Amino acid sequence: MGSGGARKGAGRPKGQGKYKEPTKPVRIPESMITDVMKYLSVKGYRLPLYASTVQAGFPSPADDYIEEQLDLNKHLIKHPTATFFVRAAGDSMVGAGIHSGDILVVDRSLEPKPGKVVIAAIDGQLTVKRLSQTSKGLYLKAENDQYKPIKINEINDIIIWGVVTSVVHKV
Amino acid sequence: MGSGGARKGAGRPKGQGKYKEPTKPVRIPESMITDVMKYLSVKGYRLPLYASTVQAGFPSPADDYIEEQLDLNKHLIKHPTATFFVRAAGDSMVGAGIHSGDILVVDRSLEPKPGKVVIAAIDGQLTVKRLSQTSKGLYLKAENDQYKPIKINEINDIIIWGVVTSVVHKV
DNA sequence: TTTTTTGAATAGTGTACAGTATTCTAAAAA
DNA sequence: TTTTTAGAATACTGTACACTATTCAAAAAA
Incomplete structure:
Protein backbone atom coordinates (compact mmCIF):
# COMPACT_ATOMS: atom_id res chain seq x y z
CA MET A 1 0.00 0.00 0.00
CA GLY A 2 1.16 3.45 -0.94
CA SER A 3 4.83 3.56 -1.74
CA GLY A 4 7.12 4.12 -4.69
CA GLY A 5 8.83 7.21 -6.02
CA ALA A 6 8.16 10.90 -6.29
CA ARG A 7 4.75 12.51 -5.68
CA LYS A 8 4.97 15.60 -7.83
CA GLY A 9 2.51 18.27 -6.84
CA ALA A 10 2.01 16.77 -3.41
CA GLY A 11 2.38 18.69 -0.20
CA ARG A 12 0.47 21.15 1.90
CA PRO A 13 -0.67 24.08 -0.21
CA LYS A 14 0.57 27.58 0.50
CA GLY A 15 -1.54 30.05 2.41
CA GLN A 16 -3.18 27.51 4.69
CA GLY A 17 -1.74 28.88 7.92
CA LYS A 18 -3.32 31.11 10.48
CA TYR A 19 -2.30 34.24 8.57
CA LYS A 20 -2.53 32.91 5.00
CA GLU A 21 1.02 34.08 4.34
CA PRO A 22 4.58 33.29 5.42
CA THR A 23 5.60 34.23 8.92
CA LYS A 24 8.90 35.03 10.60
CA PRO A 25 9.82 34.72 14.28
CA VAL A 26 10.24 38.13 15.89
CA ARG A 27 11.26 38.68 19.50
CA ILE A 28 8.58 40.47 21.46
CA PRO A 29 8.95 41.71 25.05
CA GLU A 30 6.91 39.46 27.30
CA SER A 31 4.65 42.22 28.56
CA MET A 32 3.60 43.09 25.00
CA ILE A 33 2.96 39.59 23.67
CA THR A 34 -0.76 39.56 24.40
CA ASP A 35 -1.11 43.10 23.08
CA VAL A 36 0.70 42.22 19.87
CA MET A 37 -1.42 39.09 19.46
CA LYS A 38 -4.56 41.17 19.79
CA TYR A 39 -3.15 43.79 17.44
CA LEU A 40 -2.56 41.01 14.90
CA SER A 41 -5.96 39.44 15.42
CA VAL A 42 -7.65 42.71 14.50
CA LYS A 43 -5.21 43.27 11.63
CA GLY A 44 -3.70 46.35 13.21
CA TYR A 45 -7.05 48.03 13.84
CA ARG A 46 -7.42 48.84 10.16
CA LEU A 47 -11.17 49.31 9.76
CA PRO A 48 -13.16 50.42 6.72
CA LEU A 49 -14.08 54.06 6.30
CA TYR A 50 -17.28 54.59 4.34
CA ALA A 51 -18.18 57.77 2.55
CA SER A 52 -21.63 58.95 3.56
CA THR A 53 -22.72 58.94 -0.06
CA VAL A 54 -22.56 55.17 0.04
CA GLN A 55 -25.60 53.39 -1.33
CA ALA A 56 -27.97 51.35 0.79
CA GLY A 57 -27.39 47.79 1.79
CA PHE A 58 -25.38 46.19 4.50
CA PRO A 59 -21.71 47.13 4.62
CA SER A 60 -19.32 44.26 4.10
CA PRO A 61 -15.57 43.98 3.64
CA ALA A 62 -16.22 43.12 0.01
CA ASP A 63 -18.05 46.36 -0.45
CA ASP A 64 -16.93 48.67 -3.21
CA TYR A 65 -18.12 51.66 -1.24
CA ILE A 66 -15.22 51.61 1.15
CA GLU A 67 -13.36 54.90 0.95
CA GLU A 68 -10.26 53.40 2.60
CA GLN A 69 -8.96 51.27 5.44
CA LEU A 70 -8.09 53.33 8.46
CA ASP A 71 -6.10 52.90 11.66
CA LEU A 72 -7.25 55.64 14.02
CA ASN A 73 -3.95 55.76 15.88
CA LYS A 74 -1.94 56.22 12.73
CA HIS A 75 -4.48 58.62 11.28
CA LEU A 76 -4.61 60.90 14.31
CA ILE A 77 -1.11 60.56 15.74
CA LYS A 78 1.67 61.63 13.39
CA HIS A 79 4.36 62.06 16.06
CA MET B 1 46.75 36.46 32.56
CA GLY B 2 43.21 36.20 33.75
CA SER B 3 42.23 32.68 34.54
CA GLY B 4 41.29 30.54 37.52
CA GLY B 5 37.98 29.64 39.05
CA ALA B 6 34.56 31.14 39.38
CA ARG B 7 33.70 34.79 38.81
CA LYS B 8 30.75 35.21 41.11
CA GLY B 9 28.60 38.19 40.25
CA ALA B 10 30.04 38.43 36.76
CA GLY B 11 27.94 38.52 33.67
CA ARG B 12 25.85 40.93 31.70
CA PRO B 13 23.25 42.58 33.93
CA LYS B 14 19.55 42.06 33.38
CA GLY B 15 17.47 44.67 31.64
CA GLN B 16 20.16 45.82 29.25
CA GLY B 17 18.38 44.73 26.10
CA LYS B 18 16.37 46.79 23.68
CA TYR B 19 13.19 46.32 25.68
CA LYS B 20 14.67 46.14 29.21
CA GLU B 21 12.81 42.91 29.81
CA PRO B 22 12.82 39.29 28.63
CA THR B 23 11.60 38.59 25.14
CA LYS B 24 10.11 35.61 23.38
CA PRO B 25 10.13 34.81 19.67
CA VAL B 26 6.66 35.11 18.17
CA ARG B 27 5.81 34.37 14.57
CA ILE B 28 4.51 37.42 12.74
CA PRO B 29 3.08 37.44 9.20
CA GLU B 30 5.62 39.07 6.94
CA SER B 31 3.34 41.88 5.83
CA MET B 32 2.79 42.94 9.44
CA ILE B 33 6.39 42.83 10.67
CA THR B 34 7.12 46.51 10.08
CA ASP B 35 3.75 47.48 11.54
CA VAL B 36 4.35 45.40 14.65
CA MET B 37 7.85 46.87 15.00
CA LYS B 38 6.41 50.36 14.85
CA TYR B 39 3.65 49.38 17.25
CA LEU B 40 6.33 48.16 19.67
CA SER B 41 8.52 51.21 19.21
CA VAL B 42 5.66 53.46 20.31
CA LYS B 43 4.72 51.06 23.12
CA GLY B 44 1.37 50.22 21.59
CA TYR B 45 0.34 53.85 21.13
CA ARG B 46 -0.28 54.22 24.83
CA LEU B 47 0.00 57.98 25.37
CA PRO B 48 -0.61 60.03 28.51
CA LEU B 49 -3.99 61.61 29.09
CA TYR B 50 -3.83 64.78 31.17
CA ALA B 51 -6.70 66.19 33.12
CA SER B 52 -7.22 69.86 32.26
CA THR B 53 -6.87 70.78 35.92
CA VAL B 54 -3.19 69.90 35.67
CA GLN B 55 -0.80 72.45 37.07
CA ALA B 56 1.61 74.48 34.98
CA GLY B 57 4.96 73.23 33.77
CA PHE B 58 6.02 71.06 30.93
CA PRO B 59 4.40 67.65 30.71
CA SER B 60 6.76 64.75 31.07
CA PRO B 61 6.28 61.01 31.40
CA ALA B 62 7.38 61.31 35.03
CA ASP B 63 4.57 63.73 35.70
CA ASP B 64 2.18 62.98 38.48
CA TYR B 65 -0.58 64.79 36.67
CA ILE B 66 -1.20 62.04 34.18
CA GLU B 67 -4.78 60.85 34.43
CA GLU B 68 -3.97 57.60 32.64
CA GLN B 69 -2.21 56.02 29.68
CA LEU B 70 -4.51 55.68 26.70
CA ASP B 71 -4.56 53.77 23.44
CA LEU B 72 -7.10 55.53 21.22
CA ASN B 73 -7.92 52.39 19.27
CA LYS B 74 -8.67 50.39 22.38
CA HIS B 75 -10.47 53.29 23.98
CA LEU B 76 -12.77 53.97 21.05
CA ILE B 77 -13.18 50.53 19.52
CA LYS B 78 -14.67 47.91 21.80
CA HIS B 79 -15.71 45.47 19.07
C1' DT C 1 -12.48 -0.76 -13.23
C1' DT C 2 -13.19 1.97 -8.80
C1' DT C 3 -12.03 2.70 -4.04
C1' DT C 4 -8.94 2.78 -0.25
C1' DT C 5 -4.57 3.08 1.83
C1' DT C 6 -0.23 4.82 2.95
C1' DG C 7 3.95 7.11 2.45
C1' DA C 8 5.92 11.13 -0.18
C1' DA C 9 5.93 15.92 -0.41
C1' DT C 10 5.67 20.42 1.25
C1' DA C 11 4.04 24.41 4.22
C1' DG C 12 3.29 25.94 9.00
C1' DT C 13 4.93 26.48 13.84
C1' DG C 14 7.47 26.67 18.21
C1' DT C 15 11.70 26.66 20.52
C1' DA C 16 16.38 24.93 21.51
C1' DC C 17 20.68 26.34 20.60
C1' DA C 18 24.52 28.71 18.96
C1' DG C 19 26.60 32.90 18.61
C1' DT C 20 26.92 37.81 20.33
C1' DA C 21 27.27 41.45 23.78
C1' DT C 22 28.46 42.94 28.14
C1' DT C 23 30.28 43.00 32.73
C1' DC C 24 33.10 41.29 36.45
C1' DT C 25 37.15 39.59 38.78
C1' DA C 26 41.26 36.92 39.66
C1' DA C 27 45.71 36.76 38.01
C1' DA C 28 49.50 38.89 35.76
C1' DA C 29 52.12 42.85 34.91
C1' DA C 30 53.96 47.19 36.13
C1' DT D 1 50.97 48.64 45.72
C1' DT D 2 48.18 49.85 41.48
C1' DT D 3 46.98 48.90 36.74
C1' DT D 4 46.01 45.91 33.03
C1' DT D 5 44.08 41.91 30.90
C1' DA D 6 42.29 37.36 29.72
C1' DG D 7 38.83 34.62 30.49
C1' DA D 8 34.58 33.47 33.33
C1' DA D 9 29.88 34.49 33.76
C1' DT D 10 25.54 35.67 32.20
C1' DA D 11 21.93 38.08 29.49
C1' DC D 12 20.42 39.13 24.73
C1' DT D 13 19.21 37.80 20.00
C1' DG D 14 18.38 35.57 15.51
C1' DT D 15 17.44 31.55 13.17
C1' DA D 16 18.19 26.64 12.06
C1' DC D 17 16.00 22.68 12.98
C1' DA D 18 12.75 19.48 14.50
C1' DC D 19 8.19 18.57 14.70
C1' DT D 20 3.36 19.09 13.08
C1' DA D 21 -0.33 19.63 9.71
C1' DT D 22 -2.03 18.92 5.34
C1' DT D 23 -2.49 17.34 0.65
C1' DC D 24 -1.41 14.40 -3.26
C1' DA D 25 -1.03 10.36 -5.97
C1' DA D 26 0.97 5.69 -6.69
C1' DA D 27 0.09 1.23 -5.24
C1' DA D 28 -2.87 -2.05 -3.17
C1' DA D 29 -7.31 -3.78 -2.42
C1' DA D 30 -11.93 -4.51 -3.71
Missing part, protein backbone atom coordinates in the same frame (compact mmCIF):
# COMPACT_ATOMS: atom_id res chain seq x y z
CA PRO A 80 3.74 59.42 18.75
CA THR A 81 6.65 60.47 20.94
CA ALA A 82 5.51 64.11 20.92
CA THR A 83 1.79 63.52 21.29
CA PHE A 84 -0.40 63.40 24.37
CA PHE A 85 -4.07 63.73 25.22
CA VAL A 86 -5.89 66.31 27.30
CA ARG A 87 -9.43 66.05 28.57
CA ALA A 88 -11.26 69.25 27.77
CA ALA A 89 -13.30 71.12 30.38
CA GLY A 90 -15.60 74.06 29.95
CA ASP A 91 -17.42 75.48 26.97
CA SER A 92 -14.99 78.14 25.81
CA MET A 93 -14.25 76.37 22.52
CA VAL A 94 -17.61 74.96 21.41
CA GLY A 95 -17.24 77.09 18.30
CA ALA A 96 -14.29 74.93 17.31
CA GLY A 97 -16.24 71.74 17.97
CA ILE A 98 -14.66 71.17 21.39
CA HIS A 99 -17.06 70.21 24.17
CA SER A 100 -16.50 69.58 27.84
CA GLY A 101 -15.26 66.05 28.43
CA ASP A 102 -13.81 65.60 24.94
CA ILE A 103 -10.36 64.11 24.51
CA LEU A 104 -8.00 66.41 22.66
CA VAL A 105 -5.09 65.04 20.65
CA VAL A 106 -2.16 67.38 21.19
CA ASP A 107 1.05 67.39 19.14
CA ARG A 108 3.83 69.36 20.74
CA SER A 109 6.19 68.94 17.82
CA LEU A 110 4.01 71.27 15.70
CA GLU A 111 4.75 74.96 15.72
CA PRO A 112 1.99 76.98 17.45
CA LYS A 113 1.27 79.34 14.58
CA PRO A 114 -1.48 81.98 14.70
CA GLY A 115 -4.82 80.44 13.80
CA LYS A 116 -4.01 77.12 15.43
CA VAL A 117 -5.87 75.78 18.42
CA VAL A 118 -3.39 75.25 21.25
CA ILE A 119 -3.20 73.94 24.78
CA ALA A 120 -1.74 76.53 27.11
CA ALA A 121 -1.06 76.63 30.82
CA ILE A 122 -2.30 79.99 32.12
CA ASP A 123 -1.44 80.66 35.73
CA GLY A 124 -1.40 76.98 36.51
CA GLN A 125 -4.54 76.02 34.64
CA LEU A 126 -4.67 74.12 31.33
CA THR A 127 -6.87 75.75 28.72
CA VAL A 128 -7.73 75.34 25.08
CA LYS A 129 -7.60 78.52 23.03
CA ARG A 130 -6.99 79.68 19.50
CA LEU A 131 -3.74 81.52 18.90
CA SER A 132 -4.41 84.87 17.24
CA GLN A 133 -2.01 87.44 15.86
CA THR A 134 -3.12 91.06 15.83
CA SER A 135 -1.31 94.33 15.38
CA LYS A 136 -1.21 94.60 19.16
CA GLY A 137 0.47 91.25 19.65
CA LEU A 138 -0.26 87.57 20.13
CA TYR A 139 -3.48 86.60 21.85
CA LEU A 140 -5.18 83.46 23.10
CA LYS A 141 -8.83 83.71 22.10
CA ALA A 142 -11.76 81.56 23.10
CA GLU A 143 -14.26 80.55 20.43
CA ASN A 144 -17.03 81.99 22.59
CA ASP A 145 -17.84 85.67 23.06
CA GLN A 146 -18.26 85.36 26.79
CA TYR A 147 -14.51 84.97 27.22
CA LYS A 148 -12.02 87.76 26.78
CA PRO A 149 -8.82 87.30 24.76
CA ILE A 150 -5.66 86.90 26.79
CA LYS A 151 -2.55 88.69 25.69
CA ILE A 152 0.65 86.69 25.66
CA ASN A 153 3.51 88.55 27.28
CA GLU A 154 6.21 88.06 29.85
CA ILE A 155 4.04 89.19 32.74
CA ASN A 156 1.41 86.49 32.75
CA ASP A 157 2.94 83.06 33.05
CA ILE A 158 1.76 81.40 29.83
CA ILE A 159 3.31 78.23 28.46
CA ILE A 160 2.02 76.71 25.24
CA TRP A 161 2.10 72.95 25.56
CA GLY A 162 1.23 72.00 22.03
CA VAL A 163 -1.12 72.21 19.07
CA VAL A 164 -4.49 70.46 19.11
CA THR A 165 -4.81 68.34 15.97
CA SER A 166 -8.12 66.63 16.61
CA VAL A 167 -10.96 66.18 19.04
CA VAL A 168 -12.60 62.94 20.13
CA HIS A 169 -16.17 63.42 21.23
CA LYS A 170 -18.30 60.71 22.80
CA VAL A 171 -21.92 60.86 21.69
CA PRO B 80 -13.09 45.68 16.31
CA THR B 81 -14.77 43.11 14.08
CA ALA B 82 -18.11 44.91 14.26
CA THR B 83 -16.83 48.46 13.98
CA PHE B 84 -16.39 50.71 10.98
CA PHE B 85 -16.02 54.40 10.25
CA VAL B 86 -18.27 56.76 8.33
CA ARG B 87 -17.36 60.24 7.17
CA ALA B 88 -20.14 62.62 8.15
CA ALA B 89 -21.64 65.08 5.68
CA GLY B 90 -24.07 67.90 6.30
CA ASP B 91 -25.02 69.84 9.41
CA SER B 92 -28.06 67.92 10.59
CA MET B 93 -26.35 66.73 13.78
CA VAL B 94 -24.28 69.69 14.96
CA GLY B 95 -26.34 69.62 18.12
CA ALA B 96 -24.76 66.27 18.93
CA GLY B 97 -21.28 67.60 18.21
CA ILE B 98 -21.13 66.08 14.73
CA HIS B 99 -19.81 68.34 11.98
CA SER B 100 -19.42 67.83 8.27
CA GLY B 101 -16.23 65.93 7.51
CA ASP B 102 -15.96 64.29 10.92
CA ILE B 103 -15.14 60.61 11.18
CA LEU B 104 -17.80 58.67 13.04
CA VAL B 105 -16.95 55.48 14.90
CA VAL B 106 -19.85 53.08 14.36
CA ASP B 107 -20.39 49.86 16.30
CA ARG B 108 -22.94 47.58 14.71
CA SER B 109 -22.88 45.08 17.54
CA LEU B 110 -24.68 47.57 19.80
CA GLU B 111 -28.44 47.57 19.91
CA PRO B 112 -29.94 50.73 18.34
CA LYS B 113 -32.03 51.78 21.31
CA PRO B 114 -34.07 55.00 21.38
CA GLY B 115 -31.89 57.93 22.33
CA LYS B 116 -28.83 56.54 20.57
CA VAL B 117 -27.26 58.23 17.57
CA VAL B 118 -27.32 55.81 14.66
CA ILE B 119 -26.18 55.51 11.08
CA ALA B 120 -29.09 54.69 8.79
CA ALA B 121 -29.46 54.21 5.08
CA ILE B 122 -32.53 56.13 3.97
CA ASP B 123 -33.49 55.56 0.36
CA GLY B 124 -29.92 54.83 -0.57
CA GLN B 125 -28.27 57.65 1.36
CA LEU B 126 -26.30 57.26 4.58
CA THR B 127 -27.37 59.63 7.33
CA VAL B 128 -26.69 60.24 10.99
CA LYS B 129 -29.76 60.65 13.15
CA ARG B 130 -30.90 60.13 16.70
CA LEU B 131 -33.33 57.29 17.26
CA SER B 132 -36.42 58.51 19.05
CA GLN B 133 -39.39 56.63 20.45
CA THR B 134 -42.73 58.43 20.65
CA SER B 135 -46.27 57.25 21.18
CA LYS B 136 -46.69 57.35 17.43
CA GLY B 137 -43.75 55.08 16.74
CA LEU B 138 -39.99 55.07 16.14
CA TYR B 139 -38.45 58.12 14.50
CA LEU B 140 -35.10 59.23 13.18
CA LYS B 141 -34.59 62.81 14.33
CA ALA B 142 -31.94 65.31 13.34
CA GLU B 143 -30.37 67.46 16.05
CA ASN B 144 -31.31 70.53 14.04
CA ASP B 145 -34.77 72.07 13.76
CA GLN B 146 -34.50 72.58 10.01
CA TYR B 147 -34.87 68.84 9.43
CA LYS B 148 -38.09 66.92 9.92
CA PRO B 149 -38.18 63.61 11.82
CA ILE B 150 -38.50 60.53 9.66
CA LYS B 151 -40.82 57.78 10.73
CA ILE B 152 -39.47 54.26 10.57
CA ASN B 153 -41.91 51.87 8.94
CA GLU B 154 -42.04 49.23 6.27
CA ILE B 155 -42.83 51.71 3.49
CA ASN B 156 -39.67 53.76 3.47
CA ASP B 157 -36.61 51.61 2.97
CA ILE B 158 -34.65 52.31 6.16
CA ILE B 159 -31.79 50.12 7.34
CA ILE B 160 -29.96 50.96 10.54
CA TRP B 161 -26.29 50.15 10.08
CA GLY B 162 -25.07 50.69 13.61
CA VAL B 163 -24.72 52.90 16.64
CA VAL B 164 -22.34 55.88 16.63
CA THR B 165 -20.11 55.66 19.69
CA SER B 166 -17.79 58.61 19.09
CA VAL B 167 -16.88 61.40 16.73
CA VAL B 168 -13.41 62.42 15.59
CA HIS B 169 -13.24 66.06 14.61
CA LYS B 170 -10.18 67.69 13.02
CA VAL B 171 -9.61 71.21 14.24
